Amino acid sequence: MVTKAPEASPQDTADRPETPLEAELRRLAGSVPDPELPVLTLEELGVLRAVHCLNPGSVEVELTPTYTGCPAVEAMSTDIERVLHERGIPDVTVRRVLAPAWTTDDITDEGRRKLREFGIAPPRAVREDQGPVTVALGPTRTAADAAAATLLGAPEAGDAPLRCPHCGSTDTELLSRFSSTACKALRRCLDCREPFDHFKEL
Incomplete structure (x- = not known):
């Protein structure tokens, strides 16, 4: 007697x-x-x-959006289904996975290279909170200073400089918190004077 084997679950496949x-x-x-x-x-x-x-003939794809409610997820899912259907997979399910959450550290080195080549400053590495954090004491910052540091991503990005993708200078200024998409800020280089997008750290 031939019986149909039970279908695998994502939990089953994750362990192999x-x-x-x-x-x-x-x-x-x-x-x-x-x-x-x-x-x-x-x-x-x-x-x-x-x-x-x-x-x-049945495939499940796990996709983590860059943020909850990202409007591009539907287009991503449709395009994934299309390319896998073209490969001959009739049943394609795209499942959104929210944990662990996506961060800009997930962008690959090749992705960062392409961003720079395209004229977008890639995000700096996000510091992971692991254990005690050394705090240097100094003059009290004003509320404006603290807001500016948070806006520029300094606490999350550590001391890594933000470089202009055109000339490599670290002398840049913030023009707008948002650019063409919510994940990018608009900056300008004070050396070459060129504006550029910065993929904000998350």
């Missing part, structure tokens, strides 16, 4: 090594360009978490 088919499908799904920033793929942006083959 990635299969060659899953690796191939992940490459395909990861090659989809981000709809808001098409210079980056979903793999380079770091939002593609995993691809699970649940049973023959």
Whole structure:
């Protein structure tokens, strides 16, 4: 007597090594360009978490949005479904995974290189809170100073300089907290005088 094997669940597949088919499908799904920033793929942006083959012809893709309610997720999901359907996978489910949350540290080195090449300053590394933090005591900052530091991302980005993607100068100024998308700020280099987008740290 032949019985149908039970379908695998995402929990079952998460505990085993990635299969060659899953690796191939992940490459395909990861090659989809981000709809808001098409210079980056979903793999380079770091939002593609995993691809699970649940049973023959059925695939689940785990996708973490850059923030809850990101309007681009629907377009990402549609494009992922399209490329996997073209590969011959009839049943494609894109599941949103909110934990662990996406951060700008998830952007790959290649993604950061492409951002710079495209004229966008990539986000600096976000400091992880692990244990005690050394605090240097000095003159009390004004409320304006504290607000400016928070606005520029200094507490989260540590002391890493923000460089102009055009000339590499660290002498820049903030023009607007928001640019073409909510994840970017508009800045200007005080050396080459060119404006540029900065992918804000998160």
